[in-house]
Amino acid sequence: MSTGRASAIIASGTMVSRILGFVKAGMLAAAIGQSFSQSAAAFGLANQLPNNVYALVAGGVMSAVLVPQIVKASKAKDGGESYVSKILTLGGTVFLLLTIVATIAAPFLVQIYAVSAGEDGRGFSDGQMALAIGLAYWCMPQILFYAIYTLLGEIYNARSQFGPYTWAPVANNVIGIAGLAVFMLLFGEAETNKSLDVWDADRVMWLGIITTGAVAVQALVLVLFFRRTGMRFRLDFGWRGVGLRATGKSAMWLFGIVIIGQIKGLVQSRVASMGDEANILTMQNAWYVFSLPHSIIAVSIAIAYFTRMSHHANDGEIGKIRSDLSGALRGVGMLTTIAAIMVAVVAPPLARIFEQGYAGSIAMSWVIWAFLVCAVAYSAEYVIQRVFFALGDTRTAFLYACVSMFVTFALLWWASTLPAVWIIAGTALAVSIANLVSASVWLVLVRRKIGPFGFRLVAWRHVQYLLYAIPAGAVGFAVVWAMGGYVDGGFGTINKPAGVITCIVAGAAMAVVYFGILFLTRNPDFRSTVDLVVGRLRRGRA
Numbered sequence: 269m270s271t272g273r274a275s276a277i278i279a280s281g282t283m284v285s286r287i288l289g290f291v292k293a294g295m296l297a298a299a300i301g302q303s304f305s306q307s308a309a310a311f312g313l314a315n316q317l318p319n320n321v322y323a324l325v326a327g328g329v330m331s332a333v334l335v336p337q338i339v340k341a342s343k344a345k346d347g348g349e350s351y352v353s354k355i356l357t358l359g360g361t362v363f364l365l366l367t368i369v370a371t372i373a374a375p376f377l378v379q380i381y382a383v384s385a386g387e388d389g390r391g392f393s394d395g396q397m398a399l400a401i402g403l404a405y406w407c408m409p410q411i412l413f414y415a416i417y418t419l420l421g422e423i424y425n426a427r428s429q430f431g432p433y434t435w436a437p438v439a440n441n442v443i444g445i446a447g448l449a450v451f452m453l454l455f456g457e458a459e460t461n462k463s464l465d466v467w468d469a470d471r472v473m474w475l476g477i478i479t480t481g482a483v484a485v486q487a488l489v490l491v492l493f494f495r496r497t498g499m500r501f502r503l504d505f506g507w508r509g510v511g512l513r514a515t516g517k518s519a520m521w522l523f524g525i526v527i528i529g530q531i532k533g534l535v536q537s538r539v540a541s542m543g544d545e546a547n548i549l550t551m552q553n554a555w556y557v558f559s560l561p562h563s564i565i566a567v568s569i570a571i572a573y574f575t576r577m578s579h580h581a582n583d584g585e586i587g588k589i590r591s592d593l594s595g596a597l598r599g600v601g602m603l604t605t606i607a608a609i610m611v612a613v614v615a616p617p618l619a620r621i622f623e624q625g626y627a628g629s630i631a632m633s634w635v636i637w638a639f640l641v642c643a644v645a646y647s648a649e650y651v652i653q654r655v656f657f658a659l660g661d662t663r664t665a666f667l668y669a670c671v672s673m674f675v676t677f678a679l680l681w682w683a684s685t686l687p688a689v690w691i692i693a694g695t696a697l698a699v700s701i702a703n704l705v706s707a708s709v710w711l712v713l714v715r716r717k718i719g720p721f722g723f724r725l726v727a728w729r730h731v732q733y734l735l736y737a738i739p740a741g742a743v744g745f746a747v748v749w750a751m752g753g754y755v756d757g758g759f760g761t762i763n764k765p766a767g768v769i770t771c772i773v774a775g776a777a778m779a780v781v782y783f784g785i786l787f788l789t790r791n792p793d794f795r796s797t798v799d800l801v802v803g804r805l806r807r808g809r810a
Contacts, residue, residue, distance in 0.1 A: 283564050285434070288441035290560070293553050294621045294764070295448040299455075300475075301462035303550045303628040308462065310396045312549030313382055313541065314403035315479060317370070318410035320533045349500060352423055357503050363415035371408040375401045381534055382541040390542040390688050395464040399472070406476020413480070413487040420490040432493040440486035447478030458624060524666045528673050539680050540695050544688035546631040551692050553622050554635035558643065561607030566600045566647035570654050577658035589655060590721040593714070596651045597726045598793045601644060605733040606740060606782045608643035611636065613744040614774050617753040617760040620767035626756040629767075631689075638696035644730065645707035652710045655718060664713060668706075676702045729793060736789075740782035747774040 301308045370377065378400045383391035392400065421433035455461060455471055494501060540548050573596045580588040611618070619632035656664055679698035686694040715723065751770045752758020760770035786794035 285437040285441060286560050286563055288438060288445065289556070290621075292441045292444040292448065293556055295445055295452075297549075297553070297622040298457055299448050299452050299461060301458035301624065302553065302622050303546045303631045304624075305458065305462035305547070305549070306393070306396055306464050307399060307467060308549040309392070309541075309547035310399040310464075311403055311475065312547065312552050313378065313392075313537065314400045314407050316537065316548065316552065317374075317377055317381065317404055318407050318414065320530065353501055353503070356419055356423075356501055359415060359419045363412050366415075367409055367412040370411055371405060374404040374408055378404050381537040383538050390544070390691075392541055393464075399464060399467050402467075402469075402472045403476055406473065406480055410480050410483045413483045416487040417483075417490060420487070420494065424490065424496075432490055432496060436486045436489040439489050440482045443485050444478060444482040447482065451475060451478060525669045528666075528669045532673055532676050535677060535680050536695060536699070539684045540692055542684065542688060543691040543695070545627075546635055546689070546692035548692075550622075550632050551635055551696060554619075554632055554639060554696065557611060557618060557636055558639035561604050561611070561643065562647045562650070565603045565607065566650050570596060570600075570651045573651070574654040574658055577655060581658045581660070586718050589658070590718055593651065593655055593718070594722040594726060597648055598729050600647050600651055601726070601730045602733050602786075602791075602793050604644050604647045605730065606737045606778065608640050609737045609741040610744065610775050610778050611643075612640050613741055613748060613778065614753070614771045617748065617751075617767035617770040617774075620761045621764050626761050629761055631692075634690075634693040635696045638693050639700055641697065642700035642703035642707070646703050649703065649707040649710050652707075652714045655714055659717070661717065664717070668709060668713065672702065672706050672709075675705055729791075732789075732791070736782055736785045739785070740778040743781050744774040744778040747777050 296311075297308070300311060378397065382397065382400065384397065385391040385393050417436065421436075424433040451474055454474065455466075460466055461471070537548070540551055543551075573592050577589050577592050580586075580592070615633040615636045616626075616629050619629040619636065620626070623629045623632055653665065676698070679702055680695065683691060683694035683698045711723065715721065748754060748760060748770060751760045751773065752762070753760025753767075753770045753774075755761070759766050761767060783794070
């Protein structure tokens with residue numbers, strides 16, 4: 269499968285999934301509230317615990333280890349089928365045991381991830397702690413289902429079968445949306461459920477089943493379509509003889525990254541639990557909004573390029589890896605720059621979709637703006653790391669993670685000293701600054717690893733993208749201002765539908781200006797993207 273076609277499949281599936289995920293997040297906020305909601309903060313913490321494990325796994329461990337190994341194993345007589353059976357059996361066993369242990373340890377995990385309220389009132393109350401523990405029992409099984417999804421998904425990716433892996437989250441979101449609709453019919457909406465007093469065993473059970481059941485369906489989709497990989501799975505506990513030792517060497521360093529990531533996540537969660545008004549769920553949904561462009565653009569392009577770079581690395585073609593990196597960074601930068609400007613401009617009406625009023629919208633907007641500081645750098649770092657993983661170099665990532673951990677800790681400590689109403693925004697800004705530092709270091713590391721890859725051209729194109737995005741952003745700002753998106757009681761923030769309309773109108777205006785400038789200036793990256801899309805449409809008609 270060509271890189272262009274793979275990117276198109278991944279981007280389309282991710283876009284649909286993210287749109288539905290956006291709807292699901294909005295419905296969750298409508299069901300239990302977000303900012304100013306104690307129950308929302310408790311759910312945010314409980315649901316974050318299994319998601320932390322998934323984010324770490326999907327962020328590098330399995331993809332970095334499995335894809336290169338599966339590519340190598342595919343050259344065996346059985347096409348890698350024996351290797352896949354062994355690695356699935358091993359991974360399933362490990363994560364089943366991990367899920368059991370984590371579920372039993374749910375009360376302990378909640379207590380170490382959240383700060384109990386002290387004399388100053390900052391932190392989780394006893395009622396919030398109890399609700400978070402009850403929800404965590406139901407959420408912890410997600411670890412196993414996320415692991416199955418990731419394990420199978422990396423096999424799909426290595427076999428260039430990108431469709432099921434990309435579209436499975438759509439099923440997750442559809443089930444989640446339907447489940448939350450039933451929840452609101454049974455138990456009411458945020459005005460009722462934001463209070464801790466109404467949360468009985470039935471409410472906890474239903475929300476837990478809805479949340480975890482949706483993730484289980486996501487994993488089931490990949491199980492049902494597994495034959496599309498051209499492989500058959502059988503339980504195989506003979507974990508020797510097909511290169512698992514090489515996998516273990518790579519995983520050893522990445523396991524260290526997991527530990528470091530867990531420590532960073534723990535500290536970040538404890539700091540965020542001290543926030544007032546905006547809370548952990550506010551930060552999670554703000555991150556979701558921030559990561560939309562990254563998920564649709566950077567991940568889609570990087571996954572497709574990563575498989576190709578793994579093949580180039582296996583063949584020793586470093587020059588082609590340099591070319592892939594340069595092209596991926598330029599393409600990702602062209603789209604993430606304008607996406608970041610768009611999100612920044614429409615943040616208040618966009619936040620109104622999640623919040624119950626203008627005050628909550630502004631509280632969430634500050635968190636979104638803080639995250640957007642590192643939008644372009646975050647996606648660039650993601651692409652660069654794929655080069656190291658394709659080359660089987662996980663040691664560098666571990667050594668740098670050790671250094672970056674202390675940078676993150678220092679910034680999170682600063683955030684913890686802020687007034688309670690600013691702690692969540694401060695935590696988001698701390699994460700952004702840490703990512704900016706990290707991306708700068710990775711640029712130096714990748715040049716040392718593969719040699720010059722055309723950084724001057726990449727940097728110049730990014731400057732151009734920013735210059736083009738500024739007038740587009742100004743037009744969008746004027747539209748949002750005219751539609752009352754920045755004032756209490758204005759049309760843009762008066763209710764959720766008005767917020768959606770304001771975002772669409774302003775977003776369309778910014779897109780026309782930005783891509784119009786790219787067209788008029790004959791930007792090569794833009795033209796190559798258009799040529800790719802037009803070429804595919806023509807082939808489709810034929």
